[in-house]
Amino acid sequence: EVQLVESGGGLVQPGGSLRLSCAASGFTFSSYWMSWVRQAPGKGLEWVANIKQDGSEKYYVDSVKGRFTISRDNAKNSLYLQMNSLRAEDTAVYYCARDKYGAPQPWGQGTLVTVSS
C-alpha cells in the first residue's frame, strides 16, 4: 500500500524558513515524479511544485519561484520542500503526492504551515 507521510509543518514568522519532508513507502520511490500541493484554510487546491525521478527537472508555480525549492533523496525515499522568505499567503496545508504527467495521486495526509507574527 502506498503511504506518504508529511512532516515539518508549524508556526513560522513572516520572512522565516521551514523545510517540509515527505516519507514515502509501498512503491518504488525512485521511479516516480513527486509533487507538492497546498490548500489555504477554507480555500481551494493549488499545485506548488514537482520533481522528476532523478531530480533533473523541477517545476514551480510562479508564486513560489525563487523562494521554494523542491528536492528528493531516493536513497531515503524522501521528498522535501525548502520554503524561504515565507509570507502570510503561504499559510496552508501542504500535501505531498505521487505524480504522473503532472497529476498527483495518491496524496499524503498533509502538514499545516502557519506564517504569522
Next chain:
Amino acid sequence: DIQMTQSPSSLSASVGDRVTITCRASQGIRNDLGWYQQKPGKAPKRLIYAASSLQSGVPSRFSGSGSGTEFTLTISSLQPEDFATYYCLQHNSYPPAFGQGTRLEIK
C-alpha cells in the same frame, strides 16, 4: 497559464439525484484532466483520470466526459458518502491548475 473554470461553485442535491459538474479550460488540454473528491479534513482522492477513466476502486456511479476545453463529472445516483467538494485538474501544461471547486451539499 491555463485557467480552469468550474461550475457550479456549490450545489444542493438529494440522495438518489443525478448531478453534473462542469469544468472549462481556457485553452485546449486534450484529455489531460482529472477529477478529485475531498471530504472535510481529508486529503483529496482522484476519481477520474484522462477525463473519462475511472480510478481503481471508485464506484461506477461516477463518470467523466469531455475533451479539449469542456469537461463534465457526473454522479448518476447520489449516495450519502458523496457529499463532498469536487475539483478538476488540468495537467496538460505547466503549471497544473485546479478548478475553484464545487461543494456538494445535502438538500
